[in-house]
Amino acid sequence: MALTGLFLCLFLVGHLLGNLQMIFQTGEEGKRIFNEYAYFMTHNPAVKVLSYLTYFSILFHAADGIVLLVQNRRARPVKYAYSKPSANSSWTSRYMALLGTLVLVFIATHMSNFWWKMKYTTEVPLHSYYSETSQDTLYLTHKGEQITTAQLRMIGDTEGTQIIMRADKMNQSIEKEYNSYISENVLSEEQLLAFEEAKNKQIRKKDEVLGEGYKDLHTVVLQYFSKGNTTESGIPVGLLGTLFYVISMSVLAFHLWHGFSSAFQSLGLNHPKYTPLISIFGRGFAIVVPLLFAIIPVIIYINS
Numbered sequence: 001m002a003l004t005g006l007f008l009c010l011f012l013v014g015h016l017l018g019n020l021q022m023i024f025q026t027g028e029e030g031k032r033i034f035n036e037y038a039y040f041m042t043h044n045p046a047v048k049v050l051s052y053l054t055y056f057s058i059l060f061h062a063a064d065g066i067v068l069l070v071q072n073r074r075a076r077p078v079k080y081a082y083s084k085p086s087a088n089s090s091w092t093s094r095y096m097a098l099l100g101t102l103v104l105v106f107i108a109t110h111m112s113n114f115w116w117k118m119k120y121t122t123e124v125p126l127h128s129y130y131s132e133t134s135q136d137t138l139y140l141t142h143k144g145e146q147i148t149t150a151q152l153r154m155i156g157d158t159e160g161t162q163i164i165m166r167a168d169k170m171n172q173s174i175e176k177e178y179n180s181y182i183s184e185n186v187l188s189e190e191q192l193l194a195f196e197e198a199k200n201k202q203i204r205k206k207d208e209v210l211g212e213g214y215k216d217l218h219t220v221v222l223q224y225f226s227k228g229n230t231t232e233s234g235i236p237v238g239l240l241g242t243l244f245y246v247i248s249m250s251v252l253a254f255h256l257w258h259g260f261s262s263a264f265q266s267l268g269l270n271h272p273k274y275t276p277l278i279s280i281f282g283r284g285f286a287i288v289v290p291l292l293f294a295i296i297p298v299i300i301y302i303n304s
């Protein structure tokens, strides 16, 4: 439990840094950066391994928690005649199973909102990156076949789409620029050679993939936490979703408050000097990480 718990803490830091991009980078640029990041996170083989490790850790951590709870109950079938748990244990430590279950409910809801949509549905709209003005040097392919922008809109799914730079057209424009420069400037033999070398470096041997189609997860997240996200009958889904995230993050904070330092104790890492430091760091972690997670939907909601 301790090892999976600590690994999940690392996941939280990575996930938080990725998500904070949503509030620090705004506008079209922010949208592009976040969507490219989400694309990388779902397609890079090394990240995929980490993702599977995360899913495994969540399931193992939860299952092991249940096993421990059952074992503890079995170990003491008859309750203490006199029990005052607050005398030697904190509130959070006694409710770890409940807090953990609530975090699990949050994760399941959260993953069905974003992760499931991203991975298994075509509900996520597409990020359009195609510039009409560069049609001469760029072309699009979908699953290997060349297509037009209009066809791409009809397909409605950029997954498997590539934006490709045409080598011959690019080389033509490089040659043109080079020729006009040397005809307009008086250059020494040496400068000409250096210039020729620089030009040859720019010359493309084959068409180049400039970008891959990706889903617009940024818009999905922003719309989810927006004031305008209401059902037909007027239920404010955006507001309720934001509140749900804020409440869930306080539950996560309580879970981490005890969990972080307790993981080190479970691993037997007790040290007169370092244990108090770990405990202070753990408490800081339990406050800062959930707090930063919680402000993301709040800011998105306020700005919507």
Ligand code: HEM
Pocket: 015, 019, 038, 041, 042, 050, 051, 052, 054, 103, 107, 110, 111, 114, 115, 118, 119, 217, 221, 245, 252, 293, 294, 296, 297
């Ligand atoms: C404001 C808070 C958060 C936002 C905006 C957010 C956003 C997202 C988004 C957009 C995805 C889908 C990414 C993808 O499939 O590429 C995702 C995945 C995920 N989120 Fe969050 N998240 C937040 C907080 C959390 C928290 C607190 C946890 C855990 C307690 C969590 C656990 C996960 C997990 C396990 C995945 C799947 C990751 C993977 O496939 O590798 N998220 N999140």
